[in-house]
Amino acid sequence: MDRRKFLKLAGVGAGGIMLPVYGVPVSAAQLAGNGMDVGQKKVLADVVLNTARKAGASYTDVRIGRYLNQYVLTREKNVENIVNTESFGAGIRVIANGTWGFAATNDLTPDGIARAARQAVAVARANAKYQSEPVQLAPVKGVGEVSWQTPIQKNAIQVPISEKVDYLMEVNNSALNAGASFVNSALYLVNEQKYFASSDGSYIDQDVHRLWAPMQVTAVDKKSGAFKTRDGLSTPVGLGYEYLDGREEDKLHGQTTLYKDSYDMVEDAQLAAEQAKAKLSAKSIEPGKYDLVLEPLHLRLTIHESVGHPLELDRVLGYEANFAGTSFATLDKWRSGKFKYGSDKVNFFADRTQPGSLGAVGYDDEGVKAKRWDLVKDGVLVNYQATRDQVHMIDQKESHGCSYADSWSSVQFQRMPNVSLAPGKEKYSVKDMIRDVEKGIYILGRGSYSIDQQRYNFQFGGQLFYEIKNGEIVGQVEDVAYQSNTQEFWNSCSAICDESDYRLGGTFFDGKGQPSQVSAVSHGCATTRFDKINVINTKRKIS
Amino acid sequence: MAILSRSEAKQILDKVLKYSKAEAASAQLTGAETGNIRYARNSVSTSGIVNDIELAVEARFGKKSGIATINEFSDASLEKVMRRAEELAKLSPDNPEAMPLLGEQKYMSVDGFAKSTADMTPDQRAKAAADSIIAAKEKKVVAAGYLEDARSFAAVANTNGLFGYHAATSANFTVTMRTENGLGSGWAQSDVSDFAAMSTGSVSGVAIDKAVMSQEARALEPGKYTVILEPSAVSGLVGFMMWNYDARSADEGRSFMSKKGGGNRIGEKMFDKRVHIYSDPADLNVPAMPWAEDDHMALERVDWIRDGVVQNLPRSRYWASQSENKDKAIPQPNNLIMVGGDKSTEELIKNTRRGVLVTRTWYIRMVDPQSLLLTGLTRDGTFYIENGKIKYPIKNFRFNESPVIMLNNIEDMGRAERVGMWGYSAMIPALKVRDFTFSSLSDAV
Numbered sequence: 001m002d003r004r005k006f007l008k009l010a011g012v013g014a015g016g017i018m019l020p021v022y023g024v025p026v027s028a029a030q031l032a033g034n035g036m037d038v039g040q041k042k043v044l045a046d047v048v049l050n051t052a053r054k055a056g057a058s059y060t061d062v063r064i065g066r067y068l069n070q071y072v073l074t075r076e077k078n079v080e081n082i083v084n085t086e087s088f089g090a091g092i093r094v095i096a097n098g099t100w101g102f103a104a105t106n107d108l109t110p111d112g113i114a115r116a117a118r119q120a121v122a123v124a125r126a127n128a129k130y131q132s133e134p135v136q137l138a139p140v141k142g143v144g145e146v147s148w149q150t151p152i153q154k155n156a157i158q159v160p161i162s163e164k165v166d167y168l169m170e171v172n173n174s175a176l177n178a179g180a181s182f183v184n185s186a187l188y189l190v191n192e193q194k195y196f197a198s199s200d201g202s203y204i205d206q207d208v209h210r211l212w213a214p215m216q217v218t219a220v221d222k223k224s225g226a227f228k229t230r231d232g233l234s235t236p237v238g239l240g241y242e243y244l245d246g247r248e249e250d251k252l253h254g255q256t257t258l259y260k261d262s263y264d265m266v267e268d269a270q271l272a273a274e275q276a277k278a279k280l281s282a283k284s285i286e287p288g289k290y291d292l293v294l295e296p297l298h299l300r301l302t303i304h305e306s307v308g309h310p311l312e313l314d315r316v317l318g319y320e321a322n323f324a325g326t327s328f329a330t331l332d333k334w335r336s337g338k339f340k341y342g343s344d345k346v347n348f349f350a351d352r353t354q355p356g357s358l359g360a361v362g363y364d365d366e367g368v369k370a371k372r373w374d375l376v377k378d379g380v381l382v383n384y385q386a387t388r389d390q391v392h393m394i395d396q397k398e399s400h401g402c403s404y405a406d407s408w409s410s411v412q413f414q415r416m417p418n419v420s421l422a423p424g425k426e427k428y429s430v431k432d433m434i435r436d437v438e439k440g441i442y443i444l445g446r447g448s449y450s451i452d453q454q455r456y457n458f459q460f461g462g463q464l465f466y467e468i469k470n471g472e473i474v475g476q477v478e479d480v481a482y483q484s485n486t487q488e489f490w491n492s493c494s495a496i497c498d499e500s501d502y503r504l505g506g507t508f509f510d511g512k513g514q515p516s517q518v519s520a521v522s523h524g525c526a527t528t529r530f531d532k533i534n535v536i537n538t539k540r541k542i543s
Numbered sequence: 544m545a546i547l548s549r550s551e552a553k554q555i556l557d558k559v560l561k562y563s564k565a566e567a568a569s570a571q572l573t574g575a576e577t578g579n580i581r582y583a584r585n586s587v588s589t590s591g592i593v594n595d596i597e598l599a600v601e602a603r604f605g606k607k608s609g610i611a612t613i614n615e616f617s618d619a620s621l622e623k624v625m626r627r628a629e630e631l632a633k634l635s636p637d638n639p640e641a642m643p644l645l646g647e648q649k650y651m652s653v654d655g656f657a658k659s660t661a662d663m664t665p666d667q668r669a670k671a672a673a674d675s676i677i678a679a680k681e682k683k684v685v686a687a688g689y690l691e692d693a694r695s696f697a698a699v700a701n702t703n704g705l706f707g708y709h710a711a712t713s714a715n716f717t718v719t720m721r722t723e724n725g726l727g728s729g730w731a732q733s734d735v736s737d738f739a740a741m742s743t744g745s746v747s748g749v750a751i752d753k754a755v756m757s758q759e760a761r762a763l764e765p766g767k768y769t770v771i772l773e774p775s776a777v778s779g780l781v782g783f784m785m786w787n788y789d790a791r792s793a794d795e796g797r798s799f800m801s802k803k804g805g806g807n808r809i810g811e812k813m814f815d816k817r818v819h820i821y822s823d824p825a826d827l828n829v830p831a832m833p834w835a836e837d838d839h840m841a842l843e844r845v846d847w848i849r850d851g852v853v854q855n856l857p858r859s860r861y862w863a864s865q866s867e868n869k870d871k872a873i874p875q876p877n878n879l880i881m882v883g884g885d886k887s888t889e890e891l892i893k894n895t896r897r898g899v900l901v902t903r904t905w906y907i908r909m910v911d912p913q914s915l916l917l918t919g920l921t922r923d924g925t926f927y928i929e930n931g932k933i934k935y936p937i938k939n940f941r942f943n944e945s946p947v948i949m950l951n952n953i954e955d956m957g958r959a960e961r962v963g964m965w966g967y968s969a970m971i972p973a974l975k976v977r978d979f980t981f982s983s984l985s986d987a988v
Contacts, residue, residue, distance in 0.1 A: 078638075078639055078640060079636065079638070080640070082635075089595075099587065100588070100589055100590070101590065101591075102589060102590065102591035103591060103592055103593075104591065104592075104593045104594075105594060106594070106595055106614060107594075119592060120591075122665060123590050123591060123592065123665050126590070126665040126666050126668075126669045127580070127587040127590050127665075127669050127672075129669060129673075130582075130586070130587050130669055130672060130673045130676060131586055131587055132585060132586045133584065133586045165636070181795075181796070181797075182795065182797065218797050220795070220796040220797055222796060222804065222805060223804070224803070225796065225801060225802070225803035225804065226913065227796055227797045227801075227912075227913060229797075229912070317583075317584065318583050318584050318685060318687060318721070319583040319584065319588055319687070320583070320687075321583055321685075321687035321719045321721055321728075322581075322583065322687035322688050322689055322717055322718060322719040322730075323689070323717075325905075325922075325987070326721075326725075328986070328987070330725075409593045409595070411589050411591055413589070448908045448909055448910045448918065449908060450906045450907070450908045450918045450919055450920070450941070451906060452905070452906070452920045452922070452939065452941070452985040452986075452987035453905060453906070453920070453922055453987050454986070454987035454988065455987075456985055456986040456987050457920065457939075457941055457983060457984070457985035457986065457987065459910075459918050459941060459943075459982075459983075461910060479911070481910060481918075483941065483982065483983050485986070514579070514581050514689035514691070514717075515577075515579055515691060534983075536943070536982060538910045538911050538916055538943070539911070539914075540911065540914040540916045540945055540948070541914065542799060542813075542914045542915065542945055542947040542948060543813075543951070
């Protein structure tokens with residue numbers, strides 16, 4: 001039986017999302033409380049560090065975490081559910097006899113936490129018998145007592161529930177008034193209050209905030225039995241409630257309204273209803289080769305799957321072989337210094353310092369300061385994403401700061417930082433890009449996605465598809481998915497819009513590891529063109 | 544501490560409900576101790592133990608409800624948590640879809656607790672991993688695997704006289720073996736309640752054989768093939784279908800189970816006549832908690848599909864109350880049983896002139912909810928069959944297929960096996976299916 005609960009959200013996302021729910025239900029008022037004092041946390045952390053050292057650990061870290069979630073779920077005129085959860089406990093990781101051991105407890109008394117520390121050392125000793133690669137940690141200098149907070153303007157969890165409910169009702173009305181058959185909208189708010197201490201001499205207190213406002217609008221044609229959906233064009237962000245301000249200067253007007261640093265959900269709900277209805281009568285795509293113009297909210301998922309994941313060093317080395325898989329981007333390709341991941345226009349960088357991004361932190365979950373580094377430069381593979389116990393395997397001395405655990409009760413491991421595609425250097429707009437395409441499709445929004453376990457073959461859908469003929473959009477199309485191979489795809493990249501079109505988009509629930517953990521990560525890019533990509537028609541009939 | 548006995552749990556629940564001043568109240572106690580070990584590159588990478596226990600209390604005033612939780616069980620704590628739930632309920636808006644708390648439920652008796660799993664130690668986990676790693680080293684392949692075991696309990700009670708207690712154990716093991724040259728990969732799994740019935744060494748042997756056999760795969764043209772899908776491959780598609788199997792979305796016209804012109808497809812023959820899928824918490828192979836997670840309604844044995852005909856769809860109590868035909872509420876199940884045949888996978892292969900053997904399916908996503916078109920890939924052991932024999936390994940394929948079409952194209956069925964699926968355990972057979980659609984080739988090993 002899985003200890004975690006999953007909340008099934010029918011209607012939001014293709015076929016419903018399975019939302020991992022951590023912690024236990026609490027009141028909204030409890031979420032707004034401050035939790036344990038930082039001084040008390042230091043006392044407990046020192047108990048762990050001392051106990052583990054005495055038990056024989058050569059390295060120890062402890063994460064005392066208070067994880068708060070608030071989910072507000074609505075459909076049409078009803079609030080379906082308001083879930084507030086709090087989870088509080090400590091995860092202790094040690095190295096003994098060259099081997100990792102981990103134990104977690106929600107008993108945060110000095111005795112309880114010391115017991116867990118001894119348990120972690122016992123686990124390490126038991127496993128050491130079968131260890132053939134002793135852990136080697138890249139050095140990290142202790143930073144003493146420091147703190148960091150997501151730069152938010154309005155703490156979303158502290159906004160009154162009634163205000164959130166009123167807003168989502170306004171959103172739903174907007175969709176229904178525009179002819180939607182159904183609408184689901186939701187707010188997911190996350191606050192991670194993480195206290196990290198290690199035997200290196202770091203005591204790091206962090207307050208991390210994230211917000212997601214998804215929506216799905218459905219149009220049903222009762223006569224024919226056909227139905228179509230259009231998801232909202234928002235993105236999860238590392239921002240406060242100010243993301244929902246929908247500021248005029250953040251709007252990009254085109255085929256539909258797109259959003260930069262803030263989101264107008266009421267406006268998007270109306271557009272979604274109109275577009276979902278239009279989908280019911282849209283032309284079914286003729287399969288074949290098309291030039292694709294990919295909007296950032298769509299492309300960021302392609303980046304996530306085909307660049308973010310294959311460049312995770314644990315996958316490359318085989319640590320994820322039994323679950324998420326391995327990677328085509330093997331060490332020999334990287335060592336050659338010549339592996340063409342993409343065309344010369346393609347530059348990918350990792351960055352855990354980008355404001356507003358989901359991956360932004362001050363320090364990672366093993367006390368390494370957040371930073372930026374290059375992954376692919378002028379199309380050539382130059383680096384990976386790694387943690388302290390991995391970098392020695394790629395002949396580097398400094399961790400990239402990619403360690404993350406989704407709960408106090410989960411063991412931290414290598415997770416994807418924000419991975420982004422640098423915008424084009426020359427002035428080039430979406431209009432310019434469409435004008436230059438003879439036969440193509442402009443794809444917007446995140447749709448269905450699937451990629452193989454070494455990240456070669458993928459298939460992506462989208463939310464909105466517009467056919468381009470001779471430099472002009474000629475109409476909405478449906479049943480579109482494109483299939484390609486990662487290296488071929490990025491080498492077919494022929495143009496990237498300039499910085500004015502660059503924006504971040506992200507995912508709340510990137511899954512990896514056993515036991516499976518989620519993490520939130522953003523990807524930045526501008527609208528990008530790919531030449532002659534294979535497009536399939538996805539329409540099928542079941543009797 | 545993580546596992547309370549029936550009487551210990553009942554005592555706490557009775558006590559907390561006695562403090563209630565609400566119109567109605569319910570309480571739930573859950574606890575688990577979970578152990579795990581993970582290894583890769585023939586070496587243990589992480590291992591841990593997690594303990595947790597919690598009490599959740601819900602207070603009701605009409606259609607208002609409030610929930611509060613606590614993990615301390617002194618009298619003062621129990622009273623505090625109930626007061627807090629009551630305060631919250633009074634502050635809440637009415638939930639128009641709220642249903643009254645259930646009365647006494649008759650829960651099925653389920654035996655899913657095995658001492659061998661309950662007593663597992665870190666040393667046993669390490670040994671289980673070692674058995675797999677040693678087998679890999681002997682055959683010069685590289686092992687990556689994961690074993691997770693849990694002992695857990697849940698107890699529920701309310702002021703209408705409902706009470707239930709359920710204790711369970713489980714152990715799930717998966718392993719991927721890869722050849723050192725990176726050209727072969729094999730996978731196998733074992734999902735049990737009783738750890739004594741699990742041999743990580745022999746499961747690893749299956750994965751090793753597949754890894755060695757799958758080297759130097761040839762490329763076949765994508766297209767429609769007769770396939771033999773092993774149980775784990777079938778579960779990927781059937782699990783997805785059952786996840787979307789629901790009365791409300793069907794009645795609302797936004798599901799593959801919606802009927803043209805309105806309503807759902809209960810009573811229609813949508814699948815091959817051999818398709819029989821049901822749930823039963825008391826099933827000996829896949830014992831499951833005998834009540835629904837959300838409202839604690841008793842689960843019974845229920846046929847979802849029988850003789851290829853849709854029999855029932857899960858339906859919430861609220862949705863049942865809205866139905867004109869007085870349809871029964873049927874909770875979402877906690878297990879799934881798809882009836883198979885009596886043939887082994889080897890026998891299915893023997894009777895196949897030309898086909899593709901698929902070990903497992905991976906990264907499955909919805910492409911079109913109207914037809915339930917799914918896409919995904921084959922992985923860790925895909926072979927070409929000719930004249931009743933595995934002829935050679937082939938490259939992995941991406942498929943674009945609907946499980947509704949797949950379950951109409953059944954040629955033959957193998958024996959059902961227990962697999963871990965979508966958060967619960969299921970009995971799923973191997974299937975031989977004609978015209979399965981592979982849309983492109985993947986270079987992934």
